[in-house]
Amino acid sequence: MNPDLPLLDLFNRxxxxxxxxxxxxxxxVLRSLQGGFGVGDREALAxxxxxxxxxxxxEQRLFDFYFDQLFGEPxxxxxxxxxxxxxxxxxSPSNPKVRRLTQRLALAxxxxxxxxxxxxxxxPPQSPYKLSTLLSRLFQPPPVPPSPSPSPTLSPSPFPSPFPSxSPSPSPTxxxxxxxPSEQYPWLRYVIxxxxxxxxxxxxxxxxxxNAALKQQRHERSHQPDRPPQAPPAPLTPQILADLQDxxxxxxxxxxxxxxxxxxxxSRFLLSSDYLPVTQRQMKQCWRHLxxxxxxxxxxxxxxxxxxxxxxxxxxxxxxxxLPRRVNRTELLLLIDQDGSMVPFHSLSVxxxxxxxxxxRLGGAGVYYLHNAPSEHLYHDPLHQEAEAIQDxxxxxxxxxxxxxxxxxxxxxxxxxxxxRLELTNEFLERLRxxxxxxxxxxxxxxxRWDNTTAAAIAQRIPMFEATREGLDNAIxxxxxxxxxxxxxxxASREQIRP
Amino acid sequence: xxxxxxxxxxxxxxxKQPDPDERDANGRSRLPYLPNPELVEAVNLAIYLERPLLLxxxxxxxxxxxxxxxxxxxxxxxEAWYVKSTSRARDGLYTYDAVGRLRDAQLAASGRLSAEQxxxxxxxxxxxxxxxxxxxxLRERRTIVLIDEIDKADIDFPNDLLLELxxxxxxxxETGQEVQAIAPPIVFITSNDEKDLPDAFLRRCLFHYxxxxxxxxxxxxxxxxxxxxxAAIVDQAITRFEALREEMRKDKGEAGKKVSTSELIDWVxxxxxxxxxxxxxxxxxxxxxxxxLLKSWEDHxxxxxx
Numbered sequence: 001m002n003p004d005l006p007l008l009d010l011f012n013r014x015x016x017x018x019x020x021x022x023x024x025x026x027x028x029v030l031r032s033l034q035g036g037f038g039v040g041d042r043e044a045l046a047x048x049x050x051x052x053x054x055x056x057x058x059e060q061r062l063f064d065f066y067f068d069q070l071f072g073e074p075x076x077x078x079x080x081x082x083x084x085x086x087x088x089x090x091x092s093p094s095n096p097k098v099r100r101l102t103q104r105l106a107l108a109x110x111x112x113x114x115x116x117x118x119x120x121x122x123x124p125p126q127s128p129y130k131l132s133t134l135l136s137r138l139f140q141p142p143p144v145p146p147s148p149s150p151s152p153t154l155s156p157s158p159f160p161s162p163f164p165s166x167s168p169s170p171s172p173t174x175x176x177x178x179x180x181p182s183e184q185y186p187w188l189r190y191v192i193x194x195x196x197x198x199x200x201x202x203x204x205x206x207x208x209x210x211n212a213a214l215k216q217q218r219h220e221r222s223h224q225p226d227r228p229p230q231a232p233p234a235p236l237t238p239q240i241l242a243d244l245q246d247x248x249x250x251x252x253x254x255x256x257x258x259x260x261x262x263x264x265x266x267s268r269f270l271l272s273s274d275y276l277p278v279t280q281r282q283m284k285q286c287w288r289h290l291x292x293x294x295x296x297x298x299x300x301x302x303x304x305x306x307x308x309x310x311x312x313x314x315x316x317x318x319x320x321x322x323l324p325r326r327v328n329r330t331e332l333l334l335l336i337d338q339d340g341s342m343v344p345f346h347s348l349s350v351x352x353x354x355x356x357x358x359x360x361r362l363g364g365a366g367v368y369y370l371h372n373a374p375s376e377h378l379y380h381d382p383l384h385q386e387a388e389a390i391q392d393x394x395x396x397x398x399x400x401x402x403x404x405x406x407x408x409x410x411x412x413x414x415x416x417x418x419x420x421r422l423e424l425t426n427e428f429l430e431r432l433r434x435x436x437x438x439x440x441x442x443x444x445x446x447x448x449r450w451d452n453t454t455a456a457a458i459a460q461r462i463p464m465f466e467a468t469r470e471g472l473d474n475a476i477x478x479x480x481x482x483x484x485x486x487x488x489x490x491x492a493s494r495e496q497i498r499p
Numbered sequence: 500x501x502x503x504x505x506x507x508x509x510x511x512x513x514x515k516q517p518d519p520d521e522r523d524a525n526g527r528s529r530l531p532y533l534p535n536p537e538l539v540e541a542v543n544l545a546i547y548l549e550r551p552l553l554l555x556x557x558x559x560x561x562x563x564x565x566x567x568x569x570x571x572x573x574x575x576x577x578e579a580w581y582v583k584s585t586s587r588a589r590d591g592l593y594t595y596d597a598v599g600r601l602r603d604a605q606l607a608a609s610g611r612l613s614a615e616q617x618x619x620x621x622x623x624x625x626x627x628x629x630x631x632x633x634x635x636x637l638r639e640r641r642t643i644v645l646i647d648e649i650d651k652a653d654i655d656f657p658n659d660l661l662l663e664l665x666x667x668x669x670x671x672x673e674t675g676q677e678v679q680a681i682a683p684p685i686v687f688i689t690s691n692d693e694k695d696l697p698d699a700f701l702r703r704c705l706f707h708y709x710x711x712x713x714x715x716x717x718x719x720x721x722x723x724x725x726x727x728x729x730a731a732i733v734d735q736a737i738t739r740f741e742a743l744r745e746e747m748r749k750d751k752g753e754a755g756k757k758v759s760t761s762e763l764i765d766w767v768x769x770x771x772x773x774x775x776x777x778x779x780x781x782x783x784x785x786x787x788x789x790x791x792l793l794k795s796w797e798d799h800x801x802x803x804x805x
Contacts, residue, residue, distance in 0.1 A: 020698045021702070028548050028550070035547050037543070037547065047537055047540060048540075051541045051707060054706055055706040056701075057708065285698075304597050307601065311601075316608075317602070317604075320601060358694065359695065
């Protein structure tokens with residue numbers, strides 16, 4: 001295999017973008033390459049990596065983006081050659097000759113500068129070979145016209161202004177007849193002059209070569225009209241941006257939770273248009289825990305222990321003891337606060353709803369939208385168009401199976417206290433408590449912002465958590481009955497009474 | 500034994516097709532399957548890396564058909580496991596017939612078992628019923644295992660198969676017997692993407708998205724299935740079909756249900772029963788046999804008006 005392939009880079013970038021990959025996956029690709037897979041061309045390699053590393057269409061978009069970035073653009077993608085000005089496409093990295101020449105030219109220019117520095121340091125202050133002396137001489141009418149400068153030949157080189165003007169000027173030829181008044185090492189100046197002559201000549205030769213190579217390349221290109229120039233980088237699709245944002249924000253959220261106690265969060269809050277403290281992947285993982293396995297339905301499973309015990313008591317097998325299968329009996333009612341102060345969190349709530357539906361966790365309950373505190377109606381759609389009376393919604397719930405998650409800022413985003421809102425909310429929560437097993441409140445605002453707002457008062461009545469990974473985990477544990485919460489004491493005692 | 504198996508890896512080419520009237524063990528006629536080169540490569544990669552190949556794609560694009568086709572070409576046995584909403588991971592490995600054992604114990608007590616049956620009843624292992632994956636592990640030859648529509652089961656179902664797919668071994672809890680795969684099976688898993696699969700499971704799979712075939716391949720598929728169909732009918736039918744599909748794509752987007760390859764095959768099957776001129780006349784007028792292609796009342800209303 002080719003050791004130059006940036007496979008490890010690609011692998012690491014995919015990992016950083018949140019694609020769940022392990023070392024075994026990287027090794028699998030290497031093994032496959034050794035086994036003769038994906039070695040034909042660029043496309044074959046892309047197919048191999050995709051097959052091993054990519055597991056969903058979303059990840060595929062991420063992969064395509066990074067693959068194009070690291071392996072260059074695919075040949076023959078964009079047919080519109082006219083969109084790019086030909087002068088702009090000067091040293092294409094695809095031509096190794098041009099690249100080599102460009103590197104050498106840079107080297108020559110650098111060595112010229114080195115020589116300058118050396119001469120400044122080594123020669124005595126009045127030496128006429130010093131750049132400073134030469135420059136001052138240039139402004140006076142020179143006794144001898146300077147030798148032809150190489151700057152016109154350099155002009156087509158990819159390095160624009162500073163080099164041609166700097167490197168030819170220290171050309172030591174103009175004044176060889178002036179001897180320095182006092183010089184400690186007379187031989188030194190010949191050495192320095194000799195060294196100093198080399199870089200400019202080198203620069204001129206290389207620039208000429210580069211020019212020729214570029215001309216040849218342009219010529220080739222004009223003779224192959226179907227070979228496209230390098231295409232502009234693939235645009236980031238909104239999906240990739242969304243995915244990336246997810247992960248970037250996750251990193252920020254971690255930083256914030258670590259360091260935000262001393263510094264007010266508000267300063268860095270809402271810097272970007274979307275606030276995503278929990279990534280979609282994390283949400284999916286959290287929803288997975290939301291389950292309550294209950295033996296229910298037709299008895300189909302044999303209870304071996306009970307059957308053996310029964311045979312022991314009866315002396316003969318009359319009938320086997322059967323048990324119903326364990327099934328998940330959780331129905332989630334998701335209530336999403338929409339509009340107003342919740343506008344910055346819409347993308348977060350959309351993700352929450354999406355992952356809950358895809359995770360198959362909603363059961364018969366579903367998603368409803370509300371605004372601030374509901375009084376009469378809940379809505380089926382985010383735009384508040386299809387209304388349904390609260391009592392109808394609650395009437396359909398299975399009081400023993402339903403758990404409720406409310407996603408709202410509870411007035412913490414505006415930072416105000418409203419007794420009216422608190423009253424309405426408490427009333428609604430009381431009605432909800434009658435028809436749901438457990439309920440939690442997920443607040444997109446950080447806990448430090450709840451103080452002195454309606455949110456703090458509501459948090460007295462219902463377990464309220466931040467919309468972070470930890471908060472969501474705790475919220476779901478609470479819904480499963482794993483976590484006791486001070487605000488839940490009423491709920492818990494009610495449950496103990498229930499058979 | 501493991502070494503000898505890995506030395507000569509079977510290579511799938513996708514070119515060997517059954518004869519039109521060849522039948523499989525169950526008497527059903529074998530159908531030709533024309534995979535695209537990318538799919539063939541993915542299959543060979545799965546064989547080489549000994550990892551399961553997860554196939555996703557639109558319904559009716561031939562995900563399930565791949566496993567029998569590979570089994571046919573490589574001449575390997577096929578074990579199909581059609582997952583249901585009540586399936587549990589262990590069902591694919593084995594089930595233990597505890598009721599049968601109890602019954603035999605009762606019959607033995609009353610002396611109504613033959614000596615042979617009595618001997619069998621003393622061995623707890625004789626009540627194990629192997630599932631598709633279990634049978635594949637026990638077979639000396641490489642076996643092709645199809646786990647069909649894995650997303651239909653509970654979301655924890657794939658996670659319960661991690662060890663079995665990763666290390667190719669499992670333990671029969673009733674007898675303590677450990678089963679280690681003799682020859683690594685070639686596993687194909689299909690998913691209709693109704694539920695997300697857990698990351699830990701996805702990590703162990705290779706993934707391939709089965710694309711909808713291009714026009715040339717559709718023509719090839721129809722010719723391979725119905726060699727006697729006149730080219731004019733095939734051409735006209737596929738043109739009409741693609742136009743309908745394109746219209747559906749515009750209306751419903753990428754995610755909506757669109758007409759698929761399997762529906763096209765059914766449609767051509769109906770059309771070719773007519774003489775060529777009659778079939779062509781039907782194709783040029785209102786969409787014939789819409790019930791084969793349009794599966795919802797809304798689709799009927801929307802696409803039949805034109």
